Amino acid sequence: MTATARLPGYDIPAVEAWIARNVEGISPPFTWTRLEGGHSNLTCLIEDGAGRKAVIRRPPMGELLPKAHDMGREWAIISALGPTAVPVPRALGFCEDPAVTGAHFYVMGFIDGHPLYSSADTERWVPLANRERFGHSFIDVLADLHSVDPDAAGLGDLGKKEGYIERQLKTWYRSWTASIEDARFDDPRAHSLQKYLLENTPEQGPARVVHGDYGTHNCLVGADGSVAAVVDWEISTLGDPLADLAYALNQWSEQGDPVPFRDDAPTAMPGFPKRAELAERYAKRTGRDLSRLDFYVGFNRWKSAAIIHGVYARYMAGKKSTEGVDLEALRRRMVSFLDLAEQAVERLECKA
Structure with a gap:
């Protein structure tokens, strides 16, 4: 996990402006940290000045297969499973306007947990x-x-x-x-x-x-x-x-x-x-x-x-x-x- 000031795939000012208008509970400006893993999707931890955290996720850069890296699909699933017994991150906001940062993206709640690879x-x-x-x-x-x-x-x-x-x-x-x-x-x-x-x-x-x-x-x-x-x-x-x-x-x-x-x-x-x-x-x-x-x-x-x-x-x-x-x-x-x-x-x- 590496803190970074510039992240490929994210127009940070535009994304932060969108979040300010559409997502409750977290307020820009953010500290952005790239998270590893996640099938090459560009996944970042964002944290505001009050220490509140969320995770943002978008597809990788470049040309994609038609059904690959479908952020809308992921968003729909975690939104639907949220009220069930299946533990998923809280769905906070989905941006379907690629003009904001070049692709669809969504924001979900931060989970204090860790994947196991090794x-x-x-x-x-x-x-x-x-x-x-x-x-x-x-x-x-x-x-x-x-x-x-x-x-x-x-x-x-x-x-x-x-x-x-x-x-x-x-x-x-x-x-x-x-x-x-x-x-x-x-x-x-x-x-x-x-x-x-x-x-x-x-x-x-x-x-x-x-x-x-x-x-x-x-x-x-x-x-x-x-x-x-x-x-x-x-x-x-x-x-x-x-x-x-x-x-x-x-x-x-x-x-x-x-x-x-x-x-x-x-x-x-x-x-x-x-x-x-x-x-x-x-x-x-x-x-x-x-x-x-x-x-x-x-x-x-x-x-x-x-x-x-x-x-x-x-x-x-x-x-x-x-x-x-x-x-x-x-x-x-x-x-x-x-x-x-x-x-x-x-x-x-x-x-x-």
């Missing part, structure tokens, strides 16, 4: 005595999100309600096949697994809001060890909540995992609940049947491999700088995720 973050923000509490809060918040009726919350038009898994399988399979030539790499399991998953997709229950990237990096842990807020809702949509659950469990690395979801995983340390305990707690809290959870685990492992394959292809084609990138390690991780997807499908078949 074991160092865990050591700093979640002492051993708080780790069980954090794990329980982490899964309880996800269960509470999946208990929200999107129509009742005003989010019924957030996305298509049916066919979530099928759409994802088709989208990421297109990505895999389109990346084969540039990657100079293919794996027959990417094709056979996609076919199996497509042909064996469980019937989807009522659609719920799915975060899409629910993990410790998007949950701000408070001083007491509980989740103070969930952030980064830009890829959220409506879909199958069990896919969201499996994604979260896949990211929840344990000590001894042969392939942690990320290196130096924040939860691969003593004191955290195991994935099985989190799944059981979720089932009790929601009443959902998790007998086919391995389908969703396998689906997410396969999807992660497809995402990495696309990234790997861009590196191999020279479309991204490879400076500091271990391409062989990236390739091994991709293959490992296909291994894990295959293992999940085998467990599923053994139960059939």
